[in-house]
Amino acid sequence: MIQKPKGCNDIYGREAKIWKYVESIIDATMEKYNYNYIRTPIFESTELFHRGIGESTDIVTKETYDFVDRGGRKMTLRPEGTAGVCRSYVENKMYGDPNQPVKVYYNGTMYRYERPQSGRDRELTQFGMEVLGSDDPFTDAEVISLAVNIYKMLGLKEIKVNINTLGDKESRDMYRSALIDYFKPHIEELCEDCQTRLEKNPLRILDCKVDSDNELLKNAPKTIDYLNDFSRERFEQVKDYLDILQIKYEVNPNIVRGLDYYNHTVFEIEANVKGFGANNVLGGGGRYNHLCSEIGGPETPCIGFASGIGRLVMALELEEVKLPIVEDIDLFLMYVNEDEKKYALYLAQELRMSGFIVDTEYTGRSLKAQFKQADRLHAKYVAILNSEDLDNNEIKIRDNKTKEEEIISLDALIYYLDEKLNTGASDVTEDEIYSWEEHEENCDGDCGESCHCGHHHE
């Protein structure tokens, strides 16, 4: 049997409905903030990610899906969304648009060549947003609050916002050397991994799991202590704005993010629910003021955020958040003989185009089995087509909840269902229905109007 590639997922059935719902909330919330949807290619030239993310990191050297196309060009399936957005911003000269900053959001698949584990796949779907062209701490606060509000709109309660600042380049470099100086005399006390981290990426020692209880870590220098005045003041402003927005957060000096391009604000939002595996971070982001210039554009201050939808769905399930997922159908059409089947075929189309969710029988099942099928589909109403009824221009409708049945005029079917289901499928209001009833009483039968009362007005 042919199997799906390692670390990939088929999403279907109820889970797919959850995904669609989550994405609809994302779209709606982004629109409220006036972030515009952007779609960039799923693959880009390999160079974009090398320049953007850093040549020497593990990420680029062994965790991307690289391929050479038929023209010999080196390509990479995008491992994240930011680089493509920045490339697009630069390539399309969006920096020339008077409407700054440019606020965009995306939602798409990303690819990372990793060993799958809980909350980590090779193909993942991430949504995210970027604000390009503003260095105002306002945008930092807005991006963080927007992320939080999307989770809130979905009904997620147990989330925790961790923020930190790396400061500007000057602050960051000072901090880095201070860390190395601090740990170097005690290198023997660190775990094996941290010993190699010391020169490579000393900031990551801070969130090492093995050494998390080590006193050394607790007393290590904090980024905040090495900020210059500008960076410190900027961070205070971000926190102030978050307070105004009533976004709860915790300043966590151990949030460092992996990549070099970050500066100033960095943040992560984690799901605070039991049952998550080793990866409970729903999303994260930060400010990257030098990425655009790195890839050949103008120096452009930017901030962004990205979040995995798979983990988000997992969090919703673990929190047992009630989602308004519609799994019912309005009507199931049942039939037995060929004439009835033909009418079902026709009627299903009519009703669907009128706005009802309609399903019917396709596999020639017995009437009994069709009843079961209707139940399985959670049909609110069942229509049992019967040749004799149809000859009389009538149809039998069953309320699948109360089990009550009635035979109504075929002409009245849409109005009947509309009234029962209150879907607004027809434009007829209750008042109008009432007036038709009055009309029916008074009409002598040749007014020339067609109506839903089942009587012929010819």
Added chain:
RNA sequence: GCGCCGUUGGUGAAGUGGUUAACACGCUGGUUUGUGGCACCAGUAUGCAUGAGUUCGAUCCUCAUACGACGCCCCA
């Protein structure tokens, strides 16, 4: 890249070196309820991830591969 565990039907799964692979649910058909949901009857894996090996014989032992789960590294 490393480690640990796993892979039996539509589903949950039991099980054994030797031709009936339990049981349950589901599903399909039938009987009976005026048309299901209850009840009863019947049907439902020539196959136990794939390949190779050991053996007289393997789903059960060995090895490899794939995939899954979890963790490490890394984390965009």
